[in-house]
Amino acid sequence: MMRLSKMTDYAVVMMGHMGQSTGRVFxxxxxxxxxxxxxxxxxxxxxxxxxGGLLVSIRGAQGGYRLDRTPDEITVAEIVQALEGPIALTACVDGADDSCHVESFCGMRGNWNKVNNAIRTALESVTLADMAVQPMAFPPAEPVREREEERI
Structure with a gap:
């Protein structure tokens, strides 16, 4: 299973919270x-x-942190990269820090790059503003009156 760290999850939650009040210092x-x-x-x-360049630190008695850009300009990929480094599923994909001892003759390398690029593209297409939108837990219920009319 591929899973982001709890710290990255927390970072998205924190930045989403900050994004609800753009420009505010927290x-x-x-x-x-x-x-x-x-x-x-x-x-x-x-x-x-x-x-990682996503927040600005402000010193002083009224200091704290604020988003460096608006929530619609910050992507989930940037948050992941700030905390976990380059998005790389295996040691042989472009941007990975690790090296693989069979990399020079492995036939899978190009295919892993396709998968890695697809995941990176997906994460780059989702912004902090998108993450802040609360999905509905349940679809809206039909009004009772409409259901009664259908019985007749």
Whole structure:
């Protein structure tokens, strides 16, 4: 199973929370209170996201962090890359840090690049604004009156 780390999941939740108030400066405690992510984890992730160019750090008594761009300009791929490095499913795909000892004669390398590129493209097509939209848990119920009319 391919799975993103819990830290990356937390980062998307935190940034989604911040994206609901574009331009606002947040303290780590405010983000922790608003998301339920533990405050030490929030502090660590804020630093990593700022280092990744997704957040701006503001010093001073009224300081904190704010999004570097609007939520519709930040992609899920950027968040993943800021925390986990290049999106690479196997050691042999373009951008992977690891090397494989059979890479030079492996016939699968080109195919893994196709899969990796498809996943990267999918993650690049979803923005933070898209992630902030709450899907409906259940479809809207039909009005009772319409169902009664159908019986007649």
């Amino acid at each position: 303290a780590a405690t405010q983000i922790a209170d608003g998301t339920g992510v533990p405050q030490p984890t929030v502090s660590k992730l804020l630093k990593e996201l700022a280092r």
